[in-house]
Amino acid sequence: MDNFTVGIVVFPGSNCDRDVSWALEGCLDIRTKYLWHESSDLSDVDAIVLPGGFSYGDYLRCGAIARFSPLINALDEFVKSGKRVLGICNGFQILTESGFLPGALVANKNLNFICDDVELDIVSSKGGWFNNGDEKQTIKLPIAHGEGRYHCDSDTLKKLIDNELIALRYKNNPNGSSFDIAGITNGKGNVLGLMPHPERACDETIGGTDGLFTLKSLILK
Amino acid sequence: MDQFAVKVFVRLRPSVLDPAGEATKSASIKLGAEGIKSLRIGKMIEVKIEGNGENEVREKIDLLCYRLFANTVIEDYEYSLEKL
Numbered sequence A: 001m002d003n004f005t006v007g008i009v010v011f012p013g014s015n016c017d018r019d020v021s022w023a024l025e026g027c028l029d030i031r032t033k034y035l036w037h038e039s040s041d042l043s044d045v046d047a048i049v050l051p052g053g054f055s056y057g058d059y060l061r062c063g064a065i066a067r068f069s070p071l072i073n074a075l076d077e078f079v080k081s082g083k084r085v086l087g088i089c090n091g092f093q094i095l096t097e098s099g100f101l102p103g104a105l106v107a108n109k110n111l112n113f114i115c116d117d118v119e120l121d122i123v124s125s126k127g128g129w130f131n132n133g134d135e136k137q138t139i140k141l142p143i144a145h146g147e148g149r150y151h152c153d154s155d156t157l158k159k160l161i162d163n164e165l166i167a168l169r170y171k172n173n174p175n176g177s178s179f180d181i182a183g184i185t186n187g188k189g190n191v192l193g194l195m196p197h198p199e200r201a202c203d204e205t206i207g208g209t210d211g212l213f214t215l216k217s218l219i220l221k
Numbered sequence B: 001m002d003q004f005a006v007k008v009f010v011r012l013r014p015s016v017l018d019p020a021g022e023a024t025k026s027a028s029i030k031l032g033a034e035g036i037k038s039l040r041i042g043k044m045i046e047v048k049i050e051g052n053g054e055n056e057v058r059e060k061i062d063l064l065c066y067r068l069f070a071n072t073v074i075e076d077y078e079y080s081l082e083k084l
Helices: A017-028 A070-080 A090-097 A154-162 A212-219 B019-030 B053-069
Strands: A005-010 A031-036 A047-050 A084-088 A104-106 A114-122 A137-145 A149-151 A166-170 A181-185 A191-194 B002-012 B043-051 B075-083
Touching (some): A084 A090, A084 A212, A114 A181, A149 A181, B002 B053, B053 B075
Parallel strands (some): A005 A031
Antiparallel strands (some): A114 A137, A166 A181
């Protein structure tokens, strides 16, 4: 695992790329590499994080333009190979826009940009992204978004529930998300998208360490 | 080559809550406008495009609408097309 490298994708407008790098390198001693969105060479990274921010200024829709970058085109093979991809906040929006995950993220119900800590129930163990034992477990992570209301049709919601693809649910739904959904995985479990920011909860001095487990699980096979 | 002016309208699907529309409806009522039953906000995209006839241009616009202009999970679209 010494050479395990996590690629952090940088779009014009990404602003959590350095936070993710700090959390992985500084808190977990995991090597990282920034990947400019125009690159399509993913050969020397073992997992990928799509960080938060406002890629392309959120023009048209959040994540809509980023979807067409060479890097996202190359992501299809990467995902099919079973390697892990974590989309945080804007990264989650990009994953839904590009069809790696179902549904969409739309404007918060109350139109506020919400910047707060939220309590989350860990629902599914798919992919091993969260440390949930036999008992129901709750974690606290920060959120910071204006368009984080998860939306999907009822058929998709049923599939998410039936296939245990819902990873996290808000305890006190802050944004009006369908079924209190805060994060979901793909069927295989190697792709996770979530609105909360695990990279902002990796050190007690900044308020908590509940995000460490998720980032650490990037190195799982 | 023919040139066309296309107006694409992108709207949130009726089943998707439009909080910006709700806020604007509320402001409209505060302004004194009466009788507003519903107010929803969409986008209009204007495109000037060349092609060999209307059918070819419609194919291009259909692709743009479906793949880029609208996210059909949450939005519907329609467009009008005028030969220049």
